[in-house]
Amino acid sequence: MFTINVNGVDHRVEAPGDAPLLFVLRNDLGLHGPQFGCGEEACGACKVLVDGAAVPSCRLPLQRVGAARVVTLEGLAEEGEPHPVQRAFSDEQAMQCGMCANGMIIEAVALVMRGNPTDDGIREALQDNLCRCGAHHRIVRAVRRAADELWR
Missing domain, CATH: 3.10.20.30 (Beta-grasp domain)
Known part of the structure; x- marks a missing residue:
């Protein structure tokens, strides 16, 4: 137990x-x-x-x-509201099939909670999360959007 x-x-x-x-x-x-x-x-x-x-x-x-x-x-949601990263992924239409969504969002949350990353930092942090759909540009935009919101 x-x-x-x-x-x-x-x-x-x-x-x-x-x-x-x-x-x-x-x-x-x-x-x-x-x-x-x-x-x-x-x-x-x-x-x-x-x-x-x-x-x-x-x-x-x-x-x-x-x-x-x-x-x-x-x-990740607080008081029924999606985490800013979850909201940004939705707003940027960053997911297609959804298989990688969990890993991408979790990795992005860990990243933006440490600070406001550069776009290269975002790409580096997400490089071990496989995406077969090719939505990487939208995923990076979503993480950038969430980071900017959290670190203004």
């Missing part, structure tokens, strides 16, 4: 310690923002925030989460 804090709520889960956090989030907690993509920490689809850092959850063992605060795509 493990207790993990996800989206500001403590959850008791009964799962093996080596169970990937992604499976616990999706199967035990019913959170479907994080996606199963490659299962090898290479595509970014499964990313979550762990104490503010964007981390792949597909191979992160539950036992390593400990007392860390985990935030999923579902937990």
Whole structure:
């Protein structure tokens, strides 16, 4: 039995310690923002925030989460309002198929919470998140828009 804090709520889960956090989030907690993509920490689809850092959850063992605060795509909204990054992705129509949306948004949130990045910094931060649709220009515009809003 493990207790993990996800989206500001403590959850008791009964799962093996080596169970990937992604499976616990999706199967035990019913959170479907994080996606199963490659299962090898290479595509970014499964990313979550762990104490503010964007981390792949597909191979992160539950036992390593400990007392860390985990935030999923579902937990980014505050008082029913989308996070500025989520709103910017919608406004800029930055997603097509949506497979990469979770990882891109989670990585962008971690990035803009550290400061107002340059466009090159945005591209560098997002380079490990795979997008098959070719929406990269709109994604960079969305992150720029959110960063400008948060850091004015």
